[in-house]
Amino acid sequence: MSIADTIAYWRYRLVPDHIVGEILAKRWIDNAIPFTILIVVLVGFGVAVPDFLSIGSMTALTRQLGEFGLVVIAMTIVMLAGGIDLSVGSVLALANITALAMMNIFGLPVGAAFVITLAVGAAVGLVNGLLIGYLRLRAFLTTLVTLIIVRSIVDMLLLKYAVQISAGFVDSDLWEFIGDGKIAQVPFSFALFIGIAIVVHLVLSRTRPGWHLMAVGGSRRSAHNVGIHVRRTVCLTYVVSGTLAALAGFLFAARLGGAGSDTGIGLEITVLTAAVLGGNSLGGGRGSAAKAALGAITVMIIINGLVRVGAGSGANSLILGLILLAAVAIDVRWLKNRHKVLAKVYVSPAFRRLPDPPSTERGSASPYALNDRLHDVSVIGLGEIDGPEDVILDENDHIYAGTRTGDIVRFFAPDYSQQEVFAHVGGRPLGMAFARDGALICCIGGMGLYRIAPDRQISKLTDETNRTPFSVVDDARLRLADDLDIAPDGRIFFSEATIRYEMHEWPVDGLESRGNGRIICYDPGMDTTRTILRNLNFPNGICMTHDGESFLFAETWSCSVSRYYFGGPKAGTVETVIPALPGYPDNINRASDGTYWLALVGIRTPSLDLALRMPGFRRRMARRVAPDEWLFPNINTGCIVRFDERGRILDVLWDFGGNNHPMITSMREHRGHLYIGGILNNRIGRLPLPDADPHWTGPQSYWGGK
Amino acid sequence: MFGVANLTQERIVLALALGLTTVFSIALPGFLTAENLLSLVRSVSVLGILGIAMALVVIGRGIDLSLVAVMAVSLAWTLHMVATGVPLAVALALGLAFCLLAGIITGFLIAYVEIPAIFATLAMGTFIYGFGRYFLITLDVVYLPDAARSIVWIGSGSFLGIPVPVLVFGGVCLLGALFLRYVKAGRYVRAIGDNLLAARITGIPVRPIIVMQYALSGLIGFVAGLVTATSVASMNIRVANSTFVYDVILVVVLGGIGLSGGKGGVRNVIVGTLLIGVLINGMTIMDVQYTVQNVIKSLILLAAIVADTIINPRDEQTAQQGDI
Amino acid sequence: MKGITALLAAAVIMSAGTMATAAGIDDPARASHYDAFKGKRVVFVPIAMGFDLTEGWAAGIRSALEPLGVKFDIRDPNWNTDAGAQAITSLIAEKPDAIVVHNPDVQSYARLLKRAEEAGIYVIQVNMRSSYSTDGFAGADYVGMGERIANRLIEKCSPANGGNGKIAIMQGVLTAAASAYQMKGLDNVLSKNPQMKVVSNQAADWDATKARSIMATVLQQHPDLCGGVGFWDVMDVGTGAAIREANKKVYWITQGGGNQAACDNLNKNLYSEVVSYDVPAQARDIANIIQSLFQNKPKPGATKTTLFSPLTFINNDNMKPGACWTLEKK
Incomplete structure (x- = not known):
């Protein structure tokens, strides 16, 4: 790395830019302005009036505050329902x-x-x-x-x-x-x-x-x-x-x-002032008892303080009017601009230097060289299914796929022309896996980890994990559970792609490239959920290796695949398997010969690779340009890669023309065929694999034959 | 005959006023005399003038709680200046400038800073009172100095047998009506009150018009102040802290101008003012205590609002959010 | 300032005098007298500042006590009883040596005043008294004042004296001590004089405009109104304006602190007579009570002194220059 790059790297690593946006996004920040006003007023009078903050003075103040505060609460309750009580x-x-x-x-x-x-x-x-x-x-x-x-x-x-x-x-x-x-x-x-x-x-x-x-x-x-x-x-x-x-x-x-x-x-005026100063809005909807109390205390201090300063009657009104004007003006501007500011500062890009991408030149010696092998894909459910992120097949060869409308759809074997809604889960079904008992375990974006029993009974496994200490964002709740796999002992490892963005904002996380994702382990025996790996760069696909003590996971924005050991002598360590991919990896699944399939959701572009080394540029872009015009990762064309545990690329499947299956996020091998899904696609692809074991199925590979 | 559907609040109130007049005329000797009727209108003329100012603002979907404070402080300052030797004309001009400036500041806070009108004017009222009390005058009550004798006719004189305050009220009403009907800015005020966003989209300079609206209200407030000060030969700025401004709002609303803006006109203010005038006059003749007068006045007002709501019910689906 | 300068001058002359006649004897009471005031603090809690009464009292007390080295503060609740109560409550914690209270009504401060005395603070009430009697009270005797005004009206308007007995009463705020006590006094006399007829008894809320329109209507109904009483000269400017405009001759008696404005208005024939409870004299009374308390050091609440202000009936016939007072410019 050059010196400039090093400086940029440490600059964006050490200065926690993202905290500003995260604090602004907090709901309690709503009270920040009223609270600041309270502090200013308190300090101001504490300085201006000797022993204003003494116990005796405070006792006298709080006694009147009790009555006044009750009335402010009364007014607040009415205001919350959209009324006013003069x-x-x-x-x-x-x-x-x-x-x-x-x-x-x-x-x-x-x-x-x-x-x-x-x-x-x-x-x-x-x-x-x-x-x-x-x-x-x-x-x-x-x-x-x-x-x-x-x-x-x-x-x-x-x-x-x-x-x-x-x-x-x-x-x-x-x-x-x-x-x-x-x-x-x-x-x-x-x-x-x-x-x-x-x-x-x-x-x-x-x-x-x-x-x-x-x-x-x-x-x-x-x-x-x-x-x-x-x-x-x-x-x-x-x-x-x-x-x-x-x-x-x-x-x-x-x-x-x-x-x-x-x-x-004239109490109604003072009370109204207090209620509004605390941050309760006229016309209803926004407000709380805490805001009422905040406003009541502030106004009471102002009134009491002004009387005790002993300025003339005119001065009291003068100052009260000014404080009221200033406070409401600040509050109004704050309310109006907070979301604008938030939108501008929330995205806080980090420095990331990706290794040079391997060539994909057609006809070259590169293992990733372009070809047209996906041209022969036959299409299932074209136009009848909306965005199958993941597809999975059971022992009876039925296909299960999640859709954008919150369903898990089942296509019936053998010709897959008939379909039914297997389960309506409500959220966005993403990664799926079959458990030992035949239940379908599914990551649902925005909801968490769910289990759908063979009798279609849906039950929540987990939707929260341990909160990271000192994290401003409340990361206890799962926002974007992405893909999962199940260890032989039944533990479920799943990835959460980002803790800073909602599901539909996932490309923005790519723009940020800060490493907001994590991998979480759910233990059904203990019914506990623990985060095991943090600060991953959009962790996505997860796949158990065959040794039973580690899994492979893909980090999309790092264009890499790594291996994590949860058991055995290397327990707790992470190894890089593929350091540099030409595109953005998504799901990983087992192949019949002991290797692995990997979907690349999109191919890297030199412009974005360069932009990732220029966080200032991306920050300016996020602040000044409309989101539609932002530089995003390409996700239109991808491919399927087969690799082994040592990271060697064995096979690559492209749809160069983009006719049959251009958009790929997942693939499953099943009885000599590869079934392909894409989160923005409207079909499921089916590709015959002539060299593969025609009897191999996923559930067998995991749980053995029945 | 009006059908039930035609019974607007304005008509209900007008009918009430006429009904009360009839009852009082029969029951109270001395009610239906020219002098008493003139005195009746006269006693509410300041209320009516302020009502016009308030109506202009309310039609533009605002409210001006600083009106009375502006009126009291500007006139008190004017009188104070005259008493300390400033020429009358200069003092009047400065007082007027004060009103306009106060109105413009208020308007700016509402139009550009976007503080809700009710708070901006509330705070401005408090501020203006405090400012006047602290910087401009020394005592709450300022008497009309001898140097200002030449304007006493505004409050105490009469022309062709009609007291000047009544004429001033009439004049302000006329100008207000003409403004709303024939001046472009007046029509804009109504458009803004009816639908601010639509008005903005059609290219109406919404913010300047809102500023103008409050400046105008300050201006009319100054006229009302002149009438008040010259008729009682003094100005008590403590009136700024009283509930007088509520009375002004009541007159406006009683006449049928909705606080949500865009509706009503000068006629509504006149009707509302007359009803209040008839009530107060009749009850004073009957020597009803002031507190009881207030109760009766409020109950009649309540009845008018209830009647209006029953006849013209608001719809759950079309009611505006946050319209209090 | 003038007062202070005069006093300083007096002190200089006095010290010069002592120096000149070195053999003179020192006044034995002098040192203890001045010691009694050293470092003392007096706080005035009026209903509001900014009108003739309170400004007059404040100025009077200040000029009497400050030369003695007493610190004098004002807490202005600006017509808000609750703010006044807050002020007194915090004063109890601050412990000044004396509080001068102007009560908005007979009860609101009663309990606080008792607590203040218990906390060792002298409490002096001015003009409007609370139901709890404290160390001192200086002010008008409103009941007596009402009786005297009623008698004066009888003198002017009774049929026996050539009037028709029709009178009007213009009260302030009904519940204020000044209104309530005075009505009692008026009633005491008028109830024994059935020849007097109260044709209107309204409250104008201390507001000149309201007083004006009430009087205008009353005069419409009773053009032959003979006389009446208003409870405050500032408010009665409006009453007088209505009377003058109707071109009527009504013997209107009003009352107040005897500010110069009252005399001016008397000159302009806005009203016929002003009952003055001489504010500077009241201020002097208060200062005297405080001085006496500071020197004698009774336990707060142990003694109760009441000083009723002498009332002066000023009209155009007996008005002399200087009958009214003016507030000195600061």
Whole structure:
């Protein structure tokens, strides 16, 4: 390697460019901006106000935060379902005066006052809910009206009861505790707020009503069309909101014990600000209890801090307005551009220098020299099958092939003109193998490793493995299980081509050439799944060697075939078998004479080989050029290669004209014929092999004759 | 007779207003006099003027919660400048410029930064109040100085027996109607409110029009402020923190202008304003308490919205997502 | 600033004096007096800054205490009771030496004020009192004020005195202490005088515009309205404008801190009489209570001092230059 190449190699090996994109792709990154704002605000006031961060100050802050946070959660719940509840401030005031009247005037016990207060809040919420949910009134206006009505009712009640309330005195330890008490140094109201936030989070993310709510907010029409009770769900959000606001009012009453005329005035604005600042979107669909809490804390700190800084009243509004504008502006721009940025930076190419490709010149002495031997392929199911990535045959000579539509199709022997859907698996069936008991084991892209019993019973074997420590991408879940083979002891080794891309984005992984794939072992006896090899360059085909303690695997973007020993004296080591192929290897399968068949899905091009040594070029391409125009590996024309365990090329089969079977990803030898599949093809090819053992079958080779 | 299908909210509200007028005329002596009716319209003229400003924005699928703050701060600043010796004309020009600038900034935030209108205007309202309170004036209430006597007629004078505020209201209505109907930009506002993306595709300069919309709202706000300040000879900028802006929205919506934009016109604002005027006037004559007035007002508003929804139900399949 | 300069000048003269007459005796109370204020801190929590009352109080207290070396801060909740409660709560943690509180209503702060006293902070309430009595209160006696205003209206409008007895009342926010107590006072008197007829009793929410339209309508219905009372001079600018526009003669009594604007408006005949509870005097009262507390050092909450402000009825006949006060420019 030249010095420049060496520098590029280490530059792209040591600087983890891919982390940026992976972090941006995380769902929690959604909270990054609100969280940053919170930190900035906290630090800002911590510096500006002496002992702002002291325990005493924080205790006072969190006590008010409890009430405020509850109302923000109330608003968030309504907003998640696509509504808005402006009446929360008035409901809080109404609850406040109700609680005080119950305690001070009617002398009810705390429990009874609590129930009545919540009932009052729920009743207002129910009115809102009936009007907005069932009568389909506009949320903004309706709650604006209830805001005014409830506020007027509060004013009337105040006129009537204010004097009596101030005259009364409550002698109750419980009441004192609610207003003033602490649970392990945390004010009661704050502890309650945290508890309710957790409950709301669980309900929203783990329960059916929560999912319904999110669905209604995400797309009301779709939710209606799939049969969710949209109206009831919407109605309930207002009831919950009213109840939570009433709970906050109850806490407020216990803390201050005063029926002020301006209680809760303008609260709806502050609460809305908090909810939006936290990252909950108006109009529904996006948001969470955590976001609500984040926003509530931020706004509370701002308001409290501004009062304590002691600047003039104008300055407070000035700063509050500015912070609000800046925060929402940043959030809006962030939301809008995050996906653009993500699309630009996610692809992070690495340096890769491929060995020079062997010649494929026609008529040359190269073992890969072009020929037309696939010209004689006869075609099965032409136009009736869509993308058979892998094909496999059973003892009765039936052909099994996966299709793009999520089925495993069976063609009946002997003439293969009849077909049926053997099993509908839902995902994209890729590599297949027969187990000792005759069950079909199948890698399903996007789903994992599945078993289809002879009686067509489908069962999941595994869809997750141990997570790599410190990996940003959650690689526990299988994204693209590609090909598998089964060891004599029943263990299943399978490849996962990439952990950074979804199945349909597999060519982008080639552009990146970073080595994102791995090989995983599933042990049916223990029912455990462990990753055994990491950072492989799109590991693809896997085939057991005949010694029973190793397997061959192909790495597509490295154009190489390697051998891994899982048993015997060399256990745990990897040996390169073929270091340089002229094309991109795909599936590997056994041949009848103890050698192996290998499919090359496409042939290397000098341009891409060169590009792989220029990661900066590929990065610029990924950022500036539309994906359709990217330089991708060629996968139009391939060939079939036969090789032995020492890596010698014994045979090569081309379809130079590209007429009968141009696109190849897999092949199976069966009773003197080679059956060929292609992931982008619309047929299965069948080629007679005159020199092969006419009785040899795969299952026999693996499990012996029956 | 209108068929049931023709019963738009505007007509329902108009019918309600006429019905109430009839009831009050019979039941309340002194209601149906020329003076009282003029006083009725007069008392809601500022509300109506602001309603026109709000309507222009709402028709363009926006909302302007900073309207009242702009009105209060700009006028308070103007009066303050006059009191400290700035010539009246210069002060007025500066006040007007302030309104326009505030409107343009708001519009920019909404059109170009793409902050939802409800938040941009909410935050701008808070900001403008704070800015005015901190930098421009010293006390919440600014009195009309003697140097500004020459403009008092705007709020307190009358012409041919009609109070000037009523005439100003009428003038703003007329201009608003002409703008929406005959000015290209006015028609664009409606198009943008109806379908922003379609408007953009057809080549309407959507963003400049949105900016203009808020500048216009600021401008009308200044007119409303002039009427307010000259009729009570003072300006209290605390009105920016009150719920007055909700009343303005209620008038607009009550008249039948949907918050989703594209619908309605000046006529709806007039109808809504009149209903509120008749209600307040009648209840004040009956000496109904202010709080009770609010309840009755809101209940009638609620009834109008419910009636509209029942007669013109929204469809689950065609309702717009995120339309609150 | 002027106050400080004057005081400094006085100090200079005084020290010069002592130097000149070296044989004079030192005032024995002096040192302890100044020591009592060293490093003290007083915080004012109004309903909001930015209007004549609170600005007047703040300026008055500041000019009285700062020369003594007392640090004076303001926490402005800007019309938000909850923010005010937050401010007081955090003050309890900060422990200044005294808090001056302007209550938005009789109850919201009551409990906090009690806690503040328990934490060892002196609490002085100004003008609007809470249901909990603290170390000091300085302000108007609203009930008494209501009674006096009612009597004044009877004097002007009772049929016995040539009026027709029709009066109107323009309240602020119904629940504010000033409104509620004053209504009580008005009721006390008016209920005993059936010849007086309250034709309108509305709340204008401290808003001049609202007051204006209410008065316009009232005058339509009762063109012969004889008199009335409004609860704040700033709001009654609107009431007065409506009366003047209708070309009516109504004896309108309003009230406030006696700011110069009130006198100006009186001059312009916007209203007939202003009841002033002299804000500078109130500020002085507060400062006096604080000084007394700092010197005597009672346990907070142990003593309760109430100083009602003297009320002045100012009208065009008795108005002298200087009847109203102006806020000095900062």
